[in-house]
Amino acid sequence: MEGCEHSLHTVLNADYPPRLGPAYLRWLIEFLRASRKSKFEPGAAALVHLCNASVDLREALARGSPAFASFERHGLLAVSENLAPFDAAEPIVIGE
DSSP: OHHHHHHHHHHHOTTSOOOOOHHHHHHHHHHHHHTSHHHHHHHHHHHHHHHHHHHHHHHHHHHHOGGGTTOOOOOOOOOOSOOHHHHHOOOOOOOO
16 A cells, blocks of 8 residues: 555645545545555456567567567566466467
């Protein structure tokens, strides 16, 4: 909740006049709901799958086209406090 605490601090900061109307409060509630680990982690795992598949497809293009000859695969960087969603992710197989 560190990010949420920072957001709340910013909202309540005297340098930023608060606009806590109904539309903003609805947005804030939905944002906080969507920011929970249970919502974030499956999305992060899906993005890892998507990134891996994208790089695999680009690598296949590089093998078959001089236009992609400069392509180099260096891996995927994923940063997280909890690696469990990434470790539990199922590999994606494309083109088989």
